[in-house]
Amino acid sequence: MTGGSRRRRRRRTVAIEGISRVEGEGSLRVEVTGGVVGDVALSVFEPPRFFEALLKGRKAAETPDITARICGICPVAYQMSACATVEDACDVSVGAPITDLRRLLYCGEWIQSHALHIHLLHAPDFLGCADAVELATRDRVAFERGMALKRTGNLVTEAIGGRAIHPVNVRIGGFYRSPDHHQVAALAEPVRRALDLALDTVEWVSGFDFPDLESEYRFVALRSPGRYPMESGRIVSSDGLDASPAGFADLVIEEHLARSTALHARIEGRFAYLTGPLARYALNASELPEVARQAATRGGLGNVCVNPFRSIVVRAVELVFACHEALRLIESYEPPDPPAVAVPPRAGVGTGATEAPRGLLFHQYELDRDGAIVAARIVPPTSQNLATIESDLRRVAQNALELPDEELTWRCEQAVRNHDPCISCAAHFLDVTVVAP
Amino acid sequence: MTTTKRPTLAVWKFASCDGCQLSLLDCTDELLALAGAMRIAHFNELTRNKVDGPYDVSLVEGSISTPADAERIRDVRRSSHRLITIGACATAGGIQALRNFAGDGEYAGAVYAHPEFVSTLSTSTPVSAHVAVDQELQGCPIDRHQLLEVITAELAGRRPVLPTHTVCQQCKGRGTVCLPVAKGTPCLGPVTRAGCGALCPSIGRGCFGCFGPSEGSNTGALAGRLLDDGMAPVDASALFATFYAGDPVFGDRALALAKTGEPAPVDDQDRPA
Structure with a gap:
């Protein structure tokens, strides 16, 4: 350091009100004193919408539609977790054809959500663009590829779910109507093209210039033998945890911090953890199909990726997986008959966990014997990731202090966008008082 | 630039x-x-x-x-x-x-x-x-x-062309079989604004009103029909009390059904703040 003691004690504050290119409203603040990063805070100032409260007394059958409204980016994730939760409480299993159709619907959401994040929210950072519109003036091919992938994801979601945002075809036990053969077969060609585009996307993003950063993450993801996790599984961690969704829910404690209308989740007796693409990949890479594994290798990924800036490569590899998986499910499609199994109500508690595009999403409901909700708990991926995003932010800022203020600010924003936080999801909680900004 | x-x-x-x-x-x-x-x-x-x-x-x-x-x-x-x-x-x-x-x-x-x-x-x-x-x-x-x-x-600089008719009319346009008539399925199509393309009835599901009340919708008549078809008042109330519960046309109907068990309207003083 050449700046002398006066410079070393200099205070710097990185403060961003309204982080852009994330879903929802949040702010970040990093305090630097004398060359050392002190307080770091990612604050969520979305108004809470109290979903757990408004679910009370509603029928279990309404949970897929109501909880979908927590997030317009990943409504299928909420619908899938709601179904898994109610079916767990009522001890019903839906069988392979319905599970496969759910997985196909979920592939549609993964494709549209990852395509959105990669091209519209994340990539502009690496190319020094304010947004994807500017990116389009520099690399029109990449922009159009992203739009085509997004369109294909929406197409799959619409074909199975009826519409892309807040699908209408999902019900507890299955679907209102099974799409017929030709509706599903018509998806094969666009999805095949999307698979090629996804492979191009891996190549594109792996050529970006990534800041050096190695983080020590505690990864948490679903694992289901024989398949990359999506709609079901046990919850495992990189430090040996292996629990049922209900067992995991017992371990997670959520803290209410005054600065945030989202709760911060931690595993009891352990530390902060990370869910999402990096975690899924680290814990399940061996379950990826050959085409995705090869793409990962070409993209420079090992079996584990601990540089959060490279999450864009992992997301692109998952895009390859989701397209490949969708194609497999399309080609082997048999319409579920009946489209839904009966789920007779009974009193009990159910827990359901699925992999939303941004990570593990679990719901827990207590139902009465008529199938009405007595209590509900919903833990979205972003509230599980908040503590880890903050520790990333600290390390990223510490490593980038030589940058001028404007660039340091941008780098800090990027540290947040690396994890694709969905702030709308994170801020729906019950036990929260609104803190005036 | x-x-x-x-x-x-x-x-x-x-x-x-x-x-x-x-x-x-x-x-x-x-x-x-x-x-x-x-x-x-x-x-x-x-x-x-x-x-x-x-x-x-x-x-x-x-x-x-x-x-x-x-x-x-x-x-x-x-x-x-x-x-x-x-x-x-x-x-x-x-x-x-x-x-x-x-x-x-x-x-x-x-x-x-x-x-x-x-x-x-x-x-x-x-x-x-x-x-x-x-x-x-x-x-x-x-x-x-x-x-x-x-x-x-x-x-x-012109007014947008947006539908003011109902999901029910859209269903007729699509040639979708009427769910309440054919199967007694509860459906808000007759009182819900068109715009979704009548998606739900086309997959055998009753409309749940996610585009809100249509102009001049008669929710009282529809509530009567729902009860006649055997729906419990509390369930009919919940059907009106979802994504457009904050619109008085649906919200008041939900309140009336919950309070009286009848499809009649409620007094102004009963309205939520």
Whole structure:
């Protein structure tokens, strides 16, 4: 350091009100004193919408539609977790054809959500663009590829779910109507093209210039033998945890911090953890199909990726997986008959966990014997990731202090966008008082 | 840099799920054309660029549910020549408007199982309850083609062409078998605004009213029909009390059904604040 003691004690504050290119409203603040990063805070100032409260007394059958409204980016994730939760409480299993159709619907959401994040929210950072519109003036091919992938994801979601945002075809036990053969077969060609585009996307993003950063993450993801996790599984961690969704829910404690209308989740007796693409990949890479594994290798990924800036490569590899998986499910499609199994109500508690595009999403409901909700708990991926995003932010800022203020600010924003936080999801909680900004 | 003066567009988020502004990003074929026709001056989800107002057109997503947001929407109004609300949250308060029913005596318990839990919270109200609104676009979520029509009309200085008829009429247009008639399935199609394409009945599911009440809808007659078909009043109430519970046309009907077990209207004093 050449700046002398006066410079070393200099205070710097990185403060961003309204982080852009994330879903929802949040702010970040990093305090630097004398060359050392002190307080770091990612604050969520979305108004809470109290979903757990408004679910009370509603029928279990309404949970897929109501909880979908927590997030317009990943409504299928909420619908899938709601179904898994109610079916767990009522001890019903839906069988392979319905599970496969759910997985196909979920592939549609993964494709549209990852395509959105990669091209519209994340990539502009690496190319020094304010947004994807500017990116389009520099690399029109990449922009159009992203739009085509997004369109294909929406197409799959619409074909199975009826519409892309807040699908209408999902019900507890299955679907209102099974799409017929030709509706599903018509998806094969666009999805095949999307698979090629996804492979191009891996190549594109792996050529970006990534800041050096190695983080020590505690990864948490679903694992289901024989398949990359999506709609079901046990919850495992990189430090040996292996629990049922209900067992995991017992371990997670959520803290209410005054600065945030989202709760911060931690595993009891352990530390902060990370869910999402990096975690899924680290814990399940061996379950990826050959085409995705090869793409990962070409993209420079090992079996584990601990540089959060490279999450864009992992997301692109998952895009390859989701397209490949969708194609497999399309080609082997048999319409579920009946489209839904009966789920007779009974009193009990159910827990359901699925992999939303941004990570593990679990719901827990207590139902009465008529199938009405007595209590509900919903833990979205972003509230599980908040503590880890903050520790990333600290390390990223510490490593980038030589940058001028404007660039340091941008780098800090990027540290947040690396994890694709969905702030709308994170801020729906019950036990929260609104803190005036 | 273009030298022609383009109108500026701002997009704002209040209490909501993000889905309606996502509809704008879902316009994958039109996004660049839009960015060419309008200068995107404020749109947090899309861009880091933030240009100070005033703005020619503001799109507002989300309901007003905190004192800070009640202040912020006034700022948005002051800085916007035209203010357009998009989606059920911004136009009617959203599903979070269920909190408005809390603490309202005997019937609130039926609409809302634990009113004591939410009675201390603020209400969730539409933007129009706070500031003047120039145009509303309905739906939970909105339809992206209708959104493009609204923006196109705005640029052309004309009124947008939006449906005012019902899902029921749309079903007839599609040739979908009538679910209430054929199967006794509860359906809000006769009182719900068209715009979704009558999706639910086409897959054998009754309409659940996610585009809100149509103009002049007779919810009392429909409520009578639902009860005649064997639906319990509490369930009929819940059917009206979802994404448009904050719209009095549906909300009052939900209250009436919960309070009286009859499809009759309620007194003004029973309305939620």
